[in-house]
Structures are given as C-alpha cells and as structure tokens.
Amino acid sequence: MRAERVDHPVDHDQAVDTLRRSYAAVPAGEPVRLAKRTSNLFRPRSAPRTPGLDVSGLDGVLSVDPAARTADVQGMCSYEDLVDATLPHGLMPLVVPQLRTITLGGAVTGLGIESTSFRNGLPHESVLEMDLLTGAGEIVTARPQGEHADLFRAFPNSLGSLGYATRLRIELQPVRRYVALRNIRFTRLEELTDAIGEVITKGSWAGDPVDAMDGVMFSPGEAYLVLGTFTDDAERPSDYTGQEIYYRSLRQCTRDALTAYDYLWRWDTDWFWCSAAFGVQHPVIRRLWPARYRRSDVYHRLVRLEHRHQVAARIDRWRGQPPRERVVQDVEIPLDGTAEFLRWFARHVGMTPVWLCPLRLREPAGPGSARSWPLYPLKPGESYVNIGFWGSVPIADGAADGDVNRAVERAVSEAGGHKSLYSDAYYDREAFDRLYGGETWRAVKDRYDPDHRLTGLYEKAVARQ
Numbered sequence: 001m002r003a004e005r006v007d008h009p010v011d012h013d014q015a016v017d018t019l020r021r022s023y024a025a026v027p028a029g030e031p032v033r034l035a036k037r038t039s040n041l042f043r044p045r046s047a048p049r050t051p052g053l054d055v056s057g058l059d060g061v062l063s064v065d066p067a068a069r070t071a072d073v074q075g076m077c078s079y080e081d082l083v084d085a086t087l088p089h090g091l092m093p094l095v096v097p098q099l100r101t102i103t104l105g106g107a108v109t110g111l112g113i114e115s116t117s118f119r120n121g122l123p124h125e126s127v128l129e130m131d132l133l134t135g136a137g138e139i140v141t142a143r144p145q146g147e148h149a150d151l152f153r154a155f156p157n158s159l160g161s162l163g164y165a166t167r168l169r170i171e172l173q174p175v176r177r178y179v180a181l182r183n184i185r186f187t188r189l190e191e192l193t194d195a196i197g198e199v200i201t202k203g204s205w206a207g208d209p210v211d212a213m214d215g216v217m218f219s220p221g222e223a224y225l226v227l228g229t230f231t232d233d234a235e236r237p238s239d240y241t242g243q244e245i246y247y248r249s250l251r252q253c254t255r256d257a258l259t260a261y262d263y264l265w266r267w268d269t270d271w272f273w274c275s276a277a278f279g280v281q282h283p284v285i286r287r288l289w290p291a292r293y294r295r296s297d298v299y300h301r302l303v304r305l306e307h308r309h310q311v312a313a314r315i316d317r318w319r320g321q322p323p324r325e326r327v328v329q330d331v332e333i334p335l336d337g338t339a340e341f342l343r344w345f346a347r348h349v350g351m352t353p354v355w356l357c358p359l360r361l362r363e364p365a366g367p368g369s370a371r372s373w374p375l376y377p378l379k380p381g382e383s384y385v386n387i388g389f390w391g392s393v394p395i396a397d398g399a400a401d402g403d404v405n406r407a408v409e410r411a412v413s414e415a416g417g418h419k420s421l422y423s424d425a426y427y428d429r430e431a432f433d434r435l436y437g438g439e440t441w442r443a444v445k446d447r448y449d450p451d452h453r454l455t456g457l458y459e460k461a462v463a464r465q
Helices: 012-024 078-089 106-109 148-156 189-202 246-252 260-264 272-279 281-289 297-308 311-318 335-348 405-414 430-434 438-448 459-462
Strands: 061-066 070-074 091-093 127-133 137-143 164-174 178-186 212-219 220-231 255-259 324-334 354-359 383-394
Touching: 012 127, 012 164, 061 078, 070 078, 070 106, 078 091, 078 260, 106 164, 106 220, 106 430, 127 148, 127 335, 137 148, 148 438, 178 189, 178 260, 189 220, 189 335, 189 354, 189 383, 212 246, 212 383, 220 246, 246 354, 246 430, 272 383, 311 430, 324 335, 335 354, 335 405, 430 459
Parallel strands: none
Antiparallel strands: 061 070, 070 164, 091 164, 127 137, 127 164, 178 220, 178 255, 212 220, 212 354, 324 383, 354 383
C-alpha cells in the first residue's frame, strides 16, 4: 500500500524556500525567532526587533503510510492536525502530548510526554529522520546513523538552538475506537509507585492489558492512577468537553471510557485543571463560555496578556495580598524516589493537584539500535515519573521571587532527576552544562552553526531575553 498524500495548500519545497529566504533576511547579530502566533512556552521573551522566520507553509501533514505505519509531517504541524490525519487510518503517533497546539517539531526539540510514554518514551524516540534548517542556513537530513547522526542525537531538548525541523518522518501505532479507563485510588504513595512499576514490567494490571498510564495526586493521601486500554467496545463513552470536567471524574468513578479522540485531548479542554483560574469551571460561567474557547491555547493567550499587563497582580496589591511567584514546571524523578519527592513537594510547595506521568526510554529494537540523547540524559532501563505542577505561590516575607523554583531545582537534582526547560530556570552555567549535555551541545553547535546565529541553549532557557 502506498503512502497516502494529504492535501496541503502550500507546496513543501516552496515553503522551505520561503523559510530560507526569511532566515537570510535576518541581519547578522539579531536574534532569530520563529514567527508563530501560538506558543506553549512559559519563559519570558522580549519583543522581537526583526521579523521572525516565515514558517507559514510548514504546518501540515505531507503523507501517511498506513502499511509502514509512518507519517511525513512538517515541523510546525500541530498534534491536533496530525491526529486528524492519522486517526481515520486507525493510527496515532506513539506519543501525543496533551495540548492540541503543541507542534511536532516543538515536541521533538523541546520534549513532550503523555500517557503512552511508559512504553514509548518521548516523541523524539519515534522520529526516523528529519530535515533541519541549521544555523548556517543549510537544510540537512538527519538520521540515527550517517553523516548527521550527531545532530539527530543532539536535537532533542535543544530548543531551536541547533536548528529548526522542516519535515519529520515518524512512526505511528494502531489505536482502537475507544479507550477504557480504570481510575485506581491510592492512599499511600509507595503503593502508587509499586503499581506503576508493576504495570511497566508486566504491561498489564489485574490481568488486563494497559496501553496508557498517567495519574493525579490531590494530596499524599489521595492519588489516582489512570490505566487506559484501547478497545473497540465501550458503553456510553463520557464527554468532558461540555459541563463535566475530566480531572474531577477521577474521584467520582472507578471505570470510565472515552472515544480515542476525546482521550487524546482530555486534558486540553480545561488545561488540566488550570482553567479554574479564569472561572471556567464555575457552572454558570462554563455555560456562558463558548465551547470553542475551552482550549489550552486560549487560556495560554490570556496568561500572556496577564504577564504583559499585570492586571491580577495590581488587584492583589490593592487588596493587600503578597506578590506571587510563578511555579510552572515538569520534572522527571526516578520511580524509586518519586514518593519521597512528592512528600517534599507537598510540604515545601503545597500546590495541588499535580500530574503524574510514568516514563521510560524505549527499549532498543535490536543490536546496535540503542540511542542516546545527550541534551536530556535520562538513563536507559530506568523508570521515571514526570511530575507536572502549574500555578503560583505567595512570596513569603523575606523571600524573593524565584526562591521556590530554585528549591525545586535543588530537590530534583538531589533525587537524580531532570527538569524540562519550557519554563523558568535558574541554573548557573556550570550546573546547566553538566545537566544538559553542554559539551556535546557546543561541539554540534560549532559544526552546524559556526557563526552562532541561533540563540544558545543556556541563553534561551535561563538568561532573560
């Protein structure tokens, strides 16, 4: 069976040529940025002084090959559009990050994760090859082996500091019409982590296969593991895009079911639980808030407006409330240290709920196929839990903005974990290079961006632009 061409309004070669021309138009010494209307980053950025790279024609699916279970996808294609192209074939990407507007290129260069990561790893691990625009203005095709294997390995977690993906060929996996869910409550965190370990080892729970696994901790004494099984049979699948709210269902039912499509976007409608900050979870406001605006990208735009105009902060000051520190992070903690870290977090940060997503790098497919990812060096064969927490905390008397985030970074390092770089980071250069493959990054940077036209990784992630 041949790959099925997916109609796309812009010719790919033309779009790549437009991108290269826009890159060449950026004056030397000026920062190079993408001209994107949406973003899932929380790092502060200054307003660009020059036009960004024109990626307007690089946001589609080029082809889907149902027989080979692969897809050729442009770098700025959102997972929402990618899923729309693959689901009619009964296929899905191996990992679908939880927010609709995350792009495939963004998930590979900036990391992504979801409930299939306990067996499929991270999105970059299902990439077979990718075309990259380098800092030298060249387009190279990087694969696990060959001339550009060094760039292939270093691209994940490089955050655009080594180049931008224009096309990626990725693996796909079969999916059924529905996902049957079991919501299992735990009152002891060690029991929760033991259960995660059992599912990772056996691929099943209580005799039933597990295709997807994540969870939520409301408190150290109340945590839930959500186990999903792909199926073609489900009675009355639930709908959490209307008045009902998904994360609340974990406390209300032990078994549930969603269509495959609704399962993939179950967290997007309410940005996990963060839509409460805009009142969207209040029954009256929810009825008035149009369903088409119950999306993570809408909430993110509102947050960016607040960061720009500081309306809520001004109201808090008027009310005599202390200023608040933004604590928006995803961290990977080794499974055997997860319970202890969660207890530390509950004592010292106290934000709830938190998301739990087990993770394990993919097992090698055969001899010589093991891959390393030096800019985010998780250990092969070790199980981790991604812990996501997104909100703010009051700044205590005598404390400074950033103190809580710095404490989180120390606790993550002491636990042998790693922290994603989409949000605030406070590492000094030496610690950052040690944690995020600084030596490898510099070697690849010097080869593919010899004039350092692209902003460096440390400057993107830590230094305030």
